[in-house]
Amino acid sequence: MDATVLPPGGVVDVLVIGGGIAGLSLASELAAATDVLLLEAExxxxxxxxxxxxxxxxxxxGPEPVRALTRRTLEALAAMPAAGRPLAWPSRFLLVGSPADVRAHASETMRDIGHAAARVLVPALVPDAFAAAALDETSVRTDAGALIEHHRSLAAARGARILTGRRVDAARRVGSEWLVRAGGESFRARRVVDAAGAWADQVAELFGARPLGLVPLRRTAAYVDVRNPLPPGTPMVGAADHSWYFRPEGGRVLVSPSEAEPAEPGDARPRDRDVGDLVARINEVTTLGVTGVHRAWTGLRTEAPDGVPALGPDPDVGGFFWLAGQGGYGFQTSAGMAELAAALLLGRQPPFPPEVVAALDPARLR
Ligand SMILES: Cc1cc2nc3c(=O)[nH]c(=O)nc-3n(C[C@H](O)[C@H](O)[C@H](O)COP(=O)(O)OP(=O)(O)OC[C@H]3O[C@@H](n4cnc5c(N)ncnc54)[C@H](O)[C@@H]3O)c2cc1C
Known part of the structure; x- marks a missing residue:
């Protein structure tokens, strides 16, 4: 039998719900060891x-469990074969703000560099927009599209089936299997992984699992045109009070107000007022001179109440596994989360210490 084709009515071992970075990186990891079906609504x-x-x-x-997942993801990204171009490359991050705010967010991979050195690194910063600065030279930039395609093609090559346009809208337990309906078709699976992003709590309810209290939070970003472009190699700069960030993006600049506003799951759109306020703020704290907005967008960063992702089996419902609540860390934790989720699903030794596994366990949220 062709490994990529399930027999009609066949039972798949793991059905992953959601074709974002979480679901796809798990599918590529897991498909090396078992049969996987991924269903994406869009x-x-x-x-x-x-x-x-x-x-x-x-x-x-992020909090320590997120940092552990990020460290592992950076190692994995560095080792991933890239078709023609790297999947990650150095991109320093400069944190600026009041001394108290910078101290509160600085961590072991950051070093204080002081106001004067920060202004040498980023002359576009207005001097009185900040008092303290810390630099993370281990930060990297990825190409999200290339990473998504890497996982999609690897998962497919390993025999995973990936179907789009299949919104899971009903599920019931039949013996030791799930019968899952999506896009008018039925699928049978032994285990289900909920990687449905902003919809993760809603999807859980279809399977009789209690929601974890995950909250989708709006965040807007934009590519803007500027009078005074940032030289290539300028670090990404973020305010330690989470009120803005910017980074060079070719001749343009990526900017964000770093907002985190609760929202319903859905296709979030930027609001003119938010983008206008953002441009005004960036023009206050920098000498970039924003002249226009090339493109603005909004996405939902979905967080658990404690700000740590939820990864592990549901404590009450057998055969239901959570891979959700990645918040603003979904890419930087992706490979680490996929490796840990695959290990737990396959009954293998987790590649992280017990305290990290426990910190991510969905049971902590009940
Ligand atoms: C402006 C902004 C900037 C960010 N910057 C960064 C960054 O620099 N670094 C970083 O690491 N993270 C960043 N993030 C966060 C990161 O993008 C997310 O953590 C990550 O994309 C979440 O991935 P996901 O797969 O969980 O969710 P999603 O990408 O939303 O995927 C979930 C999928 O599930 C599907 N789905 C939902 N319900 C169903 C259903 N019933 N049936 C089938 N499919 C379903 C949805 O259609 C969706 O495609 C940023 C987010 C935003 C908005």
Missing amino acids: PTLAYHTSGRSAQQLIPSY
Whole structure:
């Protein structure tokens, strides 16, 4: 039998719901060891949050379990074969703000560099926009589209089936299997992984699992035209109070107000007022001189109440596994989360210490 084709009515071992970076990186990892079916609601993969990120991986960003996952992801990305171009490359991150805010967010991969050195690195920063600065030289930039395609093609080559335009809308337990309905078809699976991003809690309810209290949070970003472009190699710069960030993007600049506003799951869109306020703010804190907005977009970063992703079996419902709540860390944690999820699903030794596995366990949220 061709490994990529399931027999009609056949039972798949693992059905992954969601074709974003989470679902695809798990599918590529898992397909080496078992049969995998991935169902994505939209006609295209990575249409929602995974198609809307800033593509930056910052080891000093996030709580400790996230940092552990990020460290592992950076190692994995460095080892991933790239078709023609690298999947990750150095892109320093400069944190600026009040001394208290910078101290609160600085971590082991960051070093204080002081106000004067920060202004040498980024002369476009207005001097009184910040008082302290710390630099993370281990930060990297990825190409989200290339990474998504890497996982899609690897998963397919390993025999995973990936179907788009299949929104899972019903499920029931039949004996030791799930009967899952999506796009008018039925699928049978032994285990289901919920990688449905902003919809993860809603999807869980279809399977009789209680929601974890995941909250989709709006975040807007834009490519803007500027009078005074940033030289290539300028670090990404972020305010330690999470009120803005910017980074050179070819001749343009990527900017964001770093907002985190609760929203319903859906196809989030930027609001004119937010983009206008963002441009005004960037013009206050820099000498870039924004002259126009090339493209603006909004995505939903979905977080658990404690800000740590939820990865592991549902504590109550057998055969239901969570891979959700990646918040603003979905790319930087992707390979680490996929490796850990695959190990737990396959009954292998987790590649992380017990305290990291426990910190991610969905049971902590009940
Ligand atoms: C502006 C912005 C900047 C960001 N910058 C960064 C960054 O620099 N670095 C970083 O690491 N992260 C960043 N993030 C966060 C990152 O993009 C997310 O953490 C990540 O994309 C989440 O991936 P996901 O696969 O969980 O969700 P998604 O990409 O949303 O994928 C979930 C998928 O599930 C599908 N789905 C939902 N319900 C169903 C159903 N019933 N049946 C079938 N399919 C279903 C959806 O259609 C969707 O495609 C940023 C996010 C935003 C918005």
